[in-house]
Amino acid sequence: MPRREIEPPHLTKGTTMISRRFAVLIVFSTIVLPTARIDAQPGESKARPTLYYIPHTHWEGAVFKTREGYLEMGLPNILKALRLLKTYPDYKFTLDQVAYIKPFLERYPEEEAAFRRFIAEGRLGIVGGMDVMPDNVKPGGELFVRQVQYGKQYCREKLGVDVTVGWFLDTFGHHPQMPQLLNLAGYKSFWFCRGVPHNRLPSEFHWQGIDGTEIPAFWLPGFYGLFYGPPRQLPEFAKFFRQRFDSLNGHAQGAERAGLAGVDVSEPEGYVPPLIEQFNRLAESPFTIRCAVPKDFEAVVARRRGAQVISGDFNPIFQGTYSSRIELKQWTRNLEGLLLNAEKLSALAEWLGVPPDHEMIWRAWEPVLVNDMHDLASGVMTDLVYEDTVRGYEFSKRLADEMIETRWDSIAARIDTRGEGVPIVVFNPLGWPRTDIAEVEIGFAEPGVNDLNLVDADGKTAPVQLLHADRDSDGGLKRVRIIFLARDVPALGYSAYRALPLRIAADRSEAAGGDPLNNIIENEHYRVSFNLATGEMTGLFDKSGQWEALAGSANVVSREQDKGDLCELYRGLDAGSAPPGPDRRNSATNTPGRMERFAAGRCSRSSPFRTRSPMEVLQPESGSTRVCAGSRSRRSS
Structure with missing residues (x-):
């Protein structure tokens, strides 16, 4: 198969690309696509191609309304779709998101039999197979897996269907491991709109993930509402469909093409099915409109030969x-x-x-x-x-x-904790052994306890620090919060410790490693130095690699103007939704209030800056606000 790579976003004339500071550099090549309509592939009609018209409604979980508010708005749309399915034998409709379907069947149980029948007949397409249409970039991978487990289980058990159509029409970008994850989850396609780098992408191709897995991908260049809202009179209706059909020239990889008709929480259009019948009877109609579900068009594309293979991710966006x-x-x-x-x-x-x-x-x-x-x-x-x-x-x-x-x-309750003192059991939920800090609160009812000693299961003393202690009037401990280092706790297992009460305070004069007089602390892994007057970290030495990690001061606070809470203005292609310029690494939007940046290194000599206290406004020596490149942002409450 011919292989294509996604070209980097924002490549415009006169733009200089700044090399990314990563260990691995990925070079993308430019996609060159034809602009004329592609001839019919084997299995497609050469005389009169078909538009696979896919009515759907995109349910918004919650944006301007709460979840319940959008259900009140959107559930009647499913009733309308079922009415059209009952009225027009050739009508088809597509639904996504279990969080939309499940409440409908719970509130309208009398429609469940018809709902399941239309699914079995292939006229009601269930896509997505997840609780919602998720973000697949920012949340963790386990959450994505739970989306699949929860949604697919419901669809199999309640609806009798194994969903194989990956439906990410409105999702804000897609990472390059998605082909592998979708394939492992049993999906056979990936439908999407956002995140493409330019307008020359084919609408049907194979997307290759970072492990080499490929999945048939269907990009919607006119977005998911391209064929929604046509005029109600046949001449204007025909013109509307011809224009939108032709707008897919240069993207479609065959004479047949798919066109979605639906927008956010949109009502199915009851006036369209009769107009489709009239359009198809016109001798001069350049194509036939066929009401379809996504699987119908997928079957057509599967018969084509030589699908392009495109690798990479569909980011960044918003x-x-x-x-x-x-x-x-x-x-x-x-x-x-x-x-x-x-x-x-x-x-x-x-x-x-x-x-x-x-x-x-x-x-x-x-x-x-x-x-x-x-x-x-x-x-x-x-x-x-x-x-x-x-x-x-x-x-x-x-x-x-x-x-x-x-x-x-x-x-x-099944662990033997008999013995002297207060038993402490540390559980490790990870799949590998772990050494980490543990924190616990314990109490003593007997009088005269002035301190404690911590020992492990072998009776060896473990270093312990008292974080907070409540004492009786005579100075004895009542309640104390301690912190200690739990070493080598087994994977999905536990280690036992015992807190032994002491009548005489233990000698805790042992100082931490380092050189306190020179503001240096260290352990077996690192040596860290500070400037206590400013709060700067002046050195970070990695003992295992024998190298100094900082080229200059770190933990230096700078301030820049906050641009507001929400994402950038929407653009259909986020090849360019980020602010213009050759290097956008320092652009960010955030919640109202103060935006702070913590520099990882020193600014250039031409624009140095000073640290500040929390209430001071930072003024660079050059007189203009500056944030060092490579800094990372966080929100300050």
């Missing part, structure tokens, strides 16, 4: 969304870890004979899956929707915390 409402990204990451721990503890508890509660696990995952929807994960929503989104996260966290506590209690 880069401001990487930091918009950053708290939501933090919620997602934290809950992904909590729910994974709950799953692992549940599996171990089940192995030990505790009855599982799979329903509760999925109940905890579902709000997180909904909040993984591309708009929500990107932080592009109103304040009302933001608050509703946070409430969903809070609900999931309560369930996750409860599962972790109950499952761990059931496991810990």
